[in-house]
Amino acid sequence: MSTKLVGKVALITGGSTGIGLASAMEFAAQGATVFITGRRQAELDAAVALIGDRAVGIQGDVANLDDLDHIFSVIKAQAGHLDIVFANAGGGDMSPLGAITEEHFDRIFSVNVKGLLFTVQKSLALLKDGGSVILMASTTATQGTENFSVYSASKAAVRNFARSWLLDLKSRNIRVNAISPGSVNTPGLAGLVPSEDVDGLFAHLSTLVPMGRLGETREVAKAVLFLASDDSSFINGIELFVDGGTAQI
Numbered sequence: 001m002s003t004k005l006v007g008k009v010a011l012i013t014g015g016s017t018g019i020g021l022a023s024a025m026e027f028a029a030q031g032a033t034v035f036i037t038g039r040r041q042a043e044l045d046a047a048v049a050l051i052g053d054r055a056v057g058i059q060g061d062v063a064n065l066d067d068l069d070h071i072f073s074v075i076k077a078q079a080g081h082l083d084i085v086f087a088n089a090g091g092g093d094m095s096p097l098g099a100i101t102e103e104h105f106d107r108i109f110s111v112n113v114k115g116l117l118f119t120v121q122k123s124l125a126l127l128k129d130g131g132s133v134i135l136m137a138s139t140t141a142t143q144g145t146e147n148f149s150v151y152s153a154s155k156a157a158v159r160n161f162a163r164s165w166l167l168d169l170k171s172r173n174i175r176v177n178a179i180s181p182g183s184v185n186t187p188g189l190a191g192l193v194p195s196e197d198v199d200g201l202f203a204h205l206s207t208l209v210p211m212g213r214l215g216e217t218r219e220v221a222k223a224v225l226f227l228a229s230d231d232s233s234f235i236n237g238i239e240l241f242v243d244g245g246t247a248q249i
Contacts, residue, residue: 004229006031009079011071013037013062013119014089016047018186019136022217023086023224028054030225035075037062037089062089062115068122075126082126084228087116088136091188092151105150112154117161120176129172134227135162137178137239139247155180159239166237175236177227182243183208184215211244 010027014020015036024034028051035056038044044057058074060067075082090112095104120133127133140152141159162178169176183189183205190198206213223242226232241247 002030004030004225004231005084008032008083009081010084010086010228011035011037011075011082011123012086012088016040016043016057018188019181019184019217019220020086020088021047021050022221023088024051024055026218026221026225027084027228028052030229032084033079035079037071062119063110065118068118072122072126081128082123082131083128084132084134085120085123085127086134086136086224086228087119089115089119090136092148092154094147094192095150096147097149100150108150108154112151113157116158120165127174129174131174132228133165133174133176134224135176135178137180139180139182139241139243141180142247162239163237175232177232177235177237178239179220179224179227180239180241180243180247181220182215182241182246184217184220186217209244209246210249213244215242215244
């Protein structure tokens, strides 16, 4: 076992699939105790079984503040504190300007912005001074993306949270950084289009990446681990792009 996170306690929201699951596996492999959340119990159970005995699954929706209170009560009872918070839970779908509904806006902002905000705020009572907070942003926060403006705007809000919260938390020496993946092979990305169109979507997105391929979840997880660990002890408020160069051109 590697030792970058030995003795650390971490929370990863949305940890049952995709980048969250890959990050939880990486954290556990590095010695951390990892609490993961998800809305679907069956997926949570499967994820915990995959991660191993260092993982604890807690069902809950980060957009529901009562669920968040339950999540943190379980962590307090079982671990007593947190060292790392990866506010990863989020999602979105496409809708062009002119067709955006109130439901579309509320659903995306409730999870990506409201849920992320209150995940971090409610974690503060358990988070140790000198801890690390990682926020799930996206390359869409800095690039225009057709039909994806609400999701993109939600991630732009997340990006600014990192800049602002590092100032709010400077007296506690808590670092706050954002991770911005590009197109990564995840169930969420595949879910943007009907199943018969997934291969075409992935092929198209690969042409937009200078490296000529989509990212893998484990590649993002390695970057999340860097921001969670003492390897990044003097890194604060950054946006770390894991996108094969897409947002740099």
